Amino acid sequence: MLKSVAFAGLLAASCAASAATTWSFEYSGFHDEIASTFDSNYRIYGSFTGADSNSNGIVEQGEISSLLVNGTNYISCAAGSNDYYQCGTYSFSYDVAAKKLDFFAGTSGSDPDGYYMAGHYFQTGQREEDYQYVAGFYHATTSYAWTDQTRFAITDSVLAGGEVSAVPEPGTWAMLAAGLLLVSGAALRRKDDAVKAK
Numbered sequence: 001m002l003k004s005v006a007f008a009g010l011l012a013a014s015c016a017a018s019a020a021t022t023w024s025f026e027y028s029g030f031h032d033e034i035a036s037t038f039d040s041n042y043r044i045y046g047s048f049t050g051a052d053s054n055s056n057g058i059v060e061q062g063e064i065s066s067l068l069v070n071g072t073n074y075i076s077c078a079a080g081s082n083d084y085y086q087c088g089t090y091s092f093s094y095d096v097a098a099k100k101l102d103f104f105a106g107t108s109g110s111d112p113d114g115y116y117m118a119g120h121y122f123q124t125g126q127r128e129e130d131y132q133y134v135a136g137f138y139h140a141t142t143s144y145a146w147t148d149q150t151r152f153a154i155t156d157s158v159l160a161g162g163e164v165s166a167v168p169e170p171g172t173w174a175m176l177a178a179g180l181l182l183v184s185g186a187a188l189r190r191k192d193d194a195v196k197a198k
Helices: 002-017 076-080 170-197
Strands: 021-032 037-050 058-060 064-069 085-095 100-110 116-123 127-134 137-145 151-156
Touching: 037 085, 037 137, 064 085, 064 100, 076 085
Parallel strands: none
Antiparallel strands: 021 037, 021 137, 021 151, 037 064, 058 085, 085 100, 100 116, 116 127, 127 137
């Protein structure tokens, strides 16, 4: 029985370690390049869900299932892309130990002739920009640049202190509970068989 419980505990720990985690992040304080002023109140915020599946300490683009930035999910929106509209994540990495987040995501669209184009993108460490391209002329309607004063905060979905912990989703807990019941049932059956054999 003790072996069964130990095995179940190890199984639970391994499932928890590989479970997806949701991190919430915020950048605050940007240089408003249109107004030529520093805006300490402007912020870029969001969350991403994923797991370091290959255990290399970095959550990479292929290991995330969502990237929400200022209300848009730049992973799921890619399904709506076509010849004249694109939405998606072009690069992503999160160094878990260093708490360093890098991503490039956005939207862009154009008319069939390419006369008019417009888009919006976020490139961490560089800028968030809303732009238009008309008849060969590029114009940024908003542009917020990262500076040395830009602040960054990140936490996972459970701990307020920002420590990263893998937290199983409800479905994972259900599978763990079912597994524990099966292991316990098998152990009790073996015990009953041993008593009957005596």
